[in-house]
Amino acid sequence: MAMEYDAVVIGAGPAGLMAADQLARAGHSVVVVEAKPSVGRKLLMAGKSGLNLTRDEPFDQLIANYGKAADWLAPMVRQFDAQAVQDWARGLGSELFTGSTGRVFPKVMKASPLLRAWLAALGDLGVQRRTGWSWRGWDGADLLFDTAEGTQVIPAAVTVLALGGASWARLGSDGMWAPVLADQGVALAPFKPANVGLLVDWSDHMVPQFGAPLKGIALQAGDLFSRGEAVISKRGLEGGGIYAICAAVRGGAPLTLDLLPDLSGDEVTRRLSRPRGKASLSNHLRKVLKLDPARIAMLQEFARPLPPQPADLARLIKALPVKHAGLRPIDEAISTAGGVTRGALDEGLMLKQRPGVFCAGEMLDWEAPTGGYLLTGCLATGRWAGRAAAQYLSKPPSPV
Template sequence: MKGALVIGAGPAGLMAAEEIARSGHPVTVAEAMPTPARKFLMAGKSGLNLTKDEPPEAFARHLMLGTGGYAPPDPAGYFYQNESAFGPAEVMEWAQGLGISLFTGSTGRVFPVGMKASPLLRAWLARLRGMGVELRTRWRWQGFEGDALNFDTPEGRQLLRPEVTVLALGGASWPRLGSDAAWLPWLAAKGVTIAELKPANMGLRVDWSDAMAQYFGQPVKGTALHAGGQSSRGEWVISKSGMEGGGIYALSAALRDGAEATLDLAPDMDAEAVQARFTKPRGKLSMGNWLRRAVGDPVKVALLLEWGKPFPDDPAGWAGRMKTLPIHHRGPMGLERAISSAGGIRLDALTENLELRALPGIFAAGEMLDWEAATGGYLLTHSLGTGRWAGRAAADYLASARL
C-alpha cells in the first residue's frame, strides 16, 4: 500500500491525516465505526468546548503526563516542542479556517457560535476529501499478521502494508463509541510498554440514601470541592449513580488516586459568618426545617443531612460541617462512563516524534498515549495537537524513506 495509513477517525487521527495529506502524500483513514468521530460528536451535544483561551504556560498546567504526579510538564518536553506547539491560539485559527465562527465565554472556554460539533466535522471531512484523503468506515483493525496490519472489513479480511502508519485509536472510555482499547494486547505483544488504563474526568459513585432520590438530576451550585491539595468551584450534579459534572471532573485524577475529598457549602463566607447562621435555637423545629432556615438552599441542606452525621451540637460545629463536609463515596465511576482515560502507551516507548521504538514506521497519537488532561477544552486541544505532531512526523518519515 502506497502512502500512509491512519487507524482511527477521531480528532487525533483526522488531524494526523490532514498533516500527512498537506505534505503531498496519499492517506487512507481506517475507522471501525460506521461513521467517523463519534465521541467528538457526543462531546458536542452539550456544546463543543474546543479549547481554553489562556496563555500557553497556564494551559500547560492542565496536562498531566503519565508519571504518577500532577506537576506540569517540562515545556520543552513531550507535546510542547517548539515545532509542534498546538495550543489555544492554534486551535482557534484551525477552526476558523474551516469557516467556523467562535466565541469565548466568561470563563475563557471557546465554543463554535452554533455550539454544535457536527458543522465543524462536516467542514473538516469536506476539506480532507478535497485533499485526497480516503476514509474507509467499518474497517476494524484486528492486530498484526506477520508484517501486515489485519482488518475486518465489509469486503472481508484485508491485509495492509502501508509505508507509514499512525495509530489514533483512543483510550478506553465510552467504548460503545469506538474507543475500546482492543489494541492494547497487540501492541504489548510487540514489546510496546503500556501503563494501565484508568478512568479520567469521571464521576464518583455514591450510595445515596432514599431521601436523596428527589434531588437526582439537581445541579449543585455555589460550592467548592477540595481534594489532593486542589480545589474546584465548578458546578456538579447529583445523579442516581453518584456525583457527576465539571466540578468533579476537575479533581478526578486526585480523587481516583485516593485523595480524601471535602465539600465547602459556603465558599464565599468565612467560618465566623457561617457560624452566625446557626446561633438561633432549634426549639421544636425538625432538624431539616431548622437547617433550611439556617442554610436556605434545600440541596445543600440535603447534603448536610446525608453526610453531616454525627450532627454537631453547637454553632461552631455546624460551621465546621458547612465548610468541610466529608464526601462519602465508593470510588470513581468506571471507564464506560468516564469522559476520557489515563494510562496508555508509555512515553518512554516513543521517540520524541511519537514513533513506537519497538515498531519503526508506526506512530501513535491522542488518548492512546500515557497522559491525561482536564475537560474544558484541554483534552480536545491536546488530542488535536498530538495528532498534528504524529502526522507531521509520519510525513517526514515518508519523505526520508523515499529519498
Template sequence: MTVGRIAIIGGGPAGLMAAEAAAEAGAEVTVFEAMPTMGRKLLMAGKSGLNITHSDDPERFTTRFGAARERLLPALEGFPAAALREWCAALGIETFIGSSGRVFPTAMKASPLLRAWLARLARQGIVMHTRHRWLGLEGDGLVFDTPGGRRIQRFDAAVLALGGASWPRLGSDASWVPWLEQAGVAVRPFRPANCGFDVQWSEVFSSRFAGEPVKAVVASRGGQSLPGEFVVTSWGVEGSLIYAHSAALRDLWEQEGATILTLDLVPGRSLDRLTGDLARQPARASFANRLRKGAGLAGVKLGLLRETTADAARMDAADLARRIKALPLRLERPRPIERAISSAGGIAWNSVDEHLMLKAVPGVFVAGEMLDWEAPTGGYLLTACFATGRAAGKAAADHISRS
C-alpha cells in the first residue's frame, strides 16, 4: 500500500532525486518532463567531465552557498558530498578526487550515470512522461501540454524541480514564474551566475588570442584574490577563475556598470624581484624579448599587457613591473543569462517553509535552482540540486502521511 500519489515536475537532477526519495518513502511517483528526454542539463554538464561534488570538509563546503547557507543546511547535511559519492557507487559509478578537490566519475561522463539511474528508477516503479510541459495550476489540478493535448492531472502532492533561467534550450526557461506569482509565491528576478564577461577587445587581439587559456594568474577584486586560469574568447573572458569572482563582479556591475578585475600575471615573483629582473634586460633588446626573458611573459599574457597598456613599451622597469603585477581588465557586462552556467534568484525563501513546501500552495514542494541560491562551480551546484531534491521528495511523502 502506497502513502499516496506524488507528481514530480522536471526531470533534471533535483527532480529525479525527488522521485527516488518519494518512491523510497512508499509513494506512487510520476515524473513529468517537458523535453524529449530526461536529464538534458546533466548531460551538458558532463560534456567536459561531470564535476558531481567536492571533497571540501562539510563545514567549508556549506560556506560556498553565501546568504542561502542557513536555509540549505538541512538538505546539505541530509545528503552531503560523502553520501552522494556512496549513491554513485551504488549505481555502479566509481568516483575520484581530482587535484583541485573536485569529484568526478571515473568515466568522466554523465551518460553512464544517467542511464544507470533511470534504469533503477524504472525498477522502483516510477512512471516517466516526456514532452509533458507544465502550464500551471487549475484548482487542485496540475495542467500539462502533452502530445495528446491539454491535460489536467491530480495528485496528493507535487514537487516542482523546473530549474532556473540558464540554458533555456535545455529546459530551464523560467516559464513557471508567472504561474507561481499568480498563486501568491514571491520570486526574485533571475540573474546570471557562474558566467563570463564581455570585454571590448581590439580586433587584432581577439583574432589572435580567442580560445587561448591564460594560466597561472591571480585575479583580485574587492580585497579577494584567487589563483587559477581563464580563457580569452572573441567576446571577452570565461573559465573557472572568472566564475569564481562572477557573483561579486555581477553585483558590482549592477551598481556601477563596467567594473575592473585586477590580474597578477606573474604571481610567483615579488614586485621587487620582477623589477630587478626587468631592469637587467638590455635596452637594445626588443620589448617582446625583454618581457620574455625578464618576466617570463609571452603569448596571450604579453598580448593582455599590450592590449590594456598602450604605453607599456615606454615604461621603465618599476612601472612595468607594477603593471604586470596589477593589470586592470575592464569588464563591460556579464554574459546573458541564457549563456550562464547557472542562475541566481528564484523563489524567495520566505515563500517556503522549513520542508521546502510553498506556503501559498500547500502540498506543492520545490527543489533545485528554482530556489533563490547560488554557488560557485566545483561540484557545489549539483550537490545542492541533488540534496534539495531528496529533501523535497521525502518531505512530500511525509506530508501525505501526516495528512
C-alpha cells in the first residue's frame, strides 16, 4: 500500500532538512527520504574540521560571494542571512563563537551535536525519515524509490528535491538525478568542480615542502581575489585561498600569487636593493623580506632563474605566475557549479516543467566559496523552497 504525505523531501542534507522544517512548521505531514544509510553525511564531514556555519558580515558583503548568482539568491539569503543562521543554531542549543575573520563556528567545533538536536526538533514536528531509499523518478505523479525491500511508491502533493551537486559521491552527492530531470525537459547547466584544489606537477625540489602552509599571501585570478591561505600538497595546492578563486581559474584566467601582499612593489624593491654581501639569495630573501621556506620554494619553482635586478624580482614576488594543470577532479571537489538553472524555476524555486516540485541547495546552478557562504546558501534556499512548497499546499484548488 502506498504511503501518503503532504510533502516528500528527497535528500537529507542541510537544504532538505531546512525545507522539511518549514513544511512541518506550516502544519503539513512530511517525510524526508535519503539514499544513504544515514542523514547529513556531508554536513558531518564538513564538521570534522570545525563546522563553519556562516560568515558574520553585512548583507552586501555576504551576498557578493555568490558571484553571478548573487542577484538570484539575494532575496533568499536576505531572509536567512548570517544573523538568522546564528539565531537558528542557538535555538537548537549550539553555543557559537566568531573568529577573527568573521567565520562562525559551534564552540564544540563539530557538526554532530547540532545535527542531533535538529533531527530531534524535526521529530517533534512529526517529520518522518526513510534512509537507504534511492529516488529513481516518477510514475505519473508518484515518486519511485529503489530500496532493499524492492520498489517503493510515495504519492505527494508537493516534492522538494535537495539532492546535492555532483561532488563527494560517497557522501550522497552523485548528480544521478540530472538525467531524470533532463528527461522531464528541465534545463540544466553542466556540472563543474568548485571549491577544489589545483593540480601542479612539482619538481623534485618541492618535495620537502609537501604539507607546508602558504601564509601571508594573496591570490588573484581574473576578477577574483583572495587573502586566504593555501597548502602545498603532493598533488598541488589546496585550501580556502585556492577555493575562493578556483571559479576564475576554471574559466581559464591565469593565476598569480602575491607573496607579500602587505608591502608595495616599491617597498619590496627597496628592501631587495640592500647589500647582499656573501649571503645566498635564499638567505637574502629571508633576511630582508622575511620570506619563509615555503614562499621561497614557490618563487624558485615558478620563476627560476630569478632575475638579478631588484625591480624585476620584486615584480615576480608581487605577481608570481602559478603554472598548474587545472582543477582536481569533480568528485574531489567540496562542491560543484552547475545544476538546475534559474530559468527552469519560478520565483519559489518550483520547476516550471513539474508543478509542485521544488528544488533547493547545491543542485541549483550557483556556487560560493567555503568559509560559511556555501552552508548559508544551502540553508537559505532550503528554507525558501520549503516555505514556497507550504504556500503551494495551502492554495485553494483551481475551479474546474
